[in-house]
Amino acid sequence: MDSRKLMEFGKSSYIISLPKNWIRSNKLKKGDSLHLKESAGDIILSLSNEEKELPQKKIIIDTKDKSIGWIKAEVVGSYLNCYDLIEIRFNGLETRLPQIKEIIRNLSGLEIMEQTSSKMAAKDILNPKEVDINSIIRRMDVILRSMIDDGISCFSETNREKMETLEINIRQRDEDINRLYFLSHRVIKNALKNPSFGRALGMDPWQLYSSALIILRLEKIGDRQKRIATLCLNSKQSKKWKNDVSLIYQDMRDKYLDVMKSYYTNNLAIAFEVETSNKNRINNCNELLKKSDSADSARIIENLSAMTTSIKYISRDVIGTQD
Missing domain, CATH: 1.20.58.220 (Phosphate transport system protein phou homolog 2; domain 2)
Structure with missing residues (x-):
């Protein structure tokens, strides 16, 4: 646990320094707002509600030498792990397209945005908030x-x-x-x-x-x-x-x-x-x-x-x- 000293600032305020790594990882800068919440003697510090948009997560799934059950497990697992873009790549003629489409259709918010002879790309269009x-x-x-x-x-x-x-x-x-x-x-x-x-x-x-x-x-x-x-x-x-x-x-x-x-x-x-x-x-x-x-x-x-x-x-x- 990291300890920080409380410093007096003026006659009515106190300040505490924040870890530089946390500032950098959240891409914060001078003047940005933070969210404070008091809870059972603690203060929880988090990014403000006007938080910067998080980068989209993408995963590529190759269907080569994989059963439809294996492909389903990978697609569903990627969905559960909050990937925003799921790209499924084919090797040659993919005869299981209807089954793969059905897997995607059974995942709420996931929509097929692109389909070619070599790949299928699905994107989550649902706002989790x-x-x-x-x-x-x-x-x-x-x-x-x-x-x-x-x-x-x-x-x-x-x-x-x-x-x-x-x-x-x-x-x-x-x-x-x-x-x-x-x-x-x-x-x-x-x-x-x-x-x-x-x-x-x-x-x-x-x-x-x-x-x-x-x-x-x-x-x-x-x-x-x-x-x-x-x-x-x-x-x-x-x-x-x-x-x-x-x-x-x-x-x-x-x-x-x-x-x-x-x-x-x-x-x-x-x-x-x-x-x-x-x-x-x-x-x-x-x-x-x-x-x-x-x-x-x-x-x-x-x-x-x-x-x-x-x-x-x-x-x-x-x-x-x-x-």
Whole structure:
């Protein structure tokens, strides 16, 4: 930690020198404004809200000898690491252009600006300071509620065609959840690395971190709905077993609604109830697991157990964010 001496300036002011490296790295000069914030006996010094525009980050991705899965991982990773320009270079005729375009289209704010026979360039056109993290959480919540309801319907539906429609709808909404998750991850990381972004969002580092935890839990719950629906479609179980699953599933839906209510209203009593009742839900899953006679049915129960664990963690996040 660097120490600086406080010096008196005139009769009513005090001054302190700033590290030259910090001044240079932020391209500051005499007369520039700085932002001061008092916090628990400390003073946080940062660049003013009229901060100079940061240079754009660019990355080049070569597709040579790479699977589409590998390319997707690199593109998504670059997006999550806040690259503004992503250039994808081809070697010869690239036959996977539709798949690569689909990867880019599934990343909010990323637009294809240039395409030739040798490369494709995508640019982030979204202003992260205009993204509302709380609105993202509410949007993910709304989507999840419909996914859970459709997931429950999968266990009572007997018409194969209708079951397939339910499964497709859940899968498509999981893609929406993923898009929102990726967007929020990018925005929150930007805000944590650049304090002016956080101030523009109206969130301090702890609020950003807490929101990131909630969003992660929601994304995991979405993944579980997709897997449960696909497993239900492909498994053959008795009507009695499916009815038992449906009852457990409905109880988890109720607890999910409760925990999100506790989050929005900061209701600790509800959060504690969801937390302490989780063991009963896990026990119910374990009992039904003993009655499962196939790998698919066992995986359904495992995903339900994971779902209730994520619900429990949301309740812990609510409890843990109290002042």
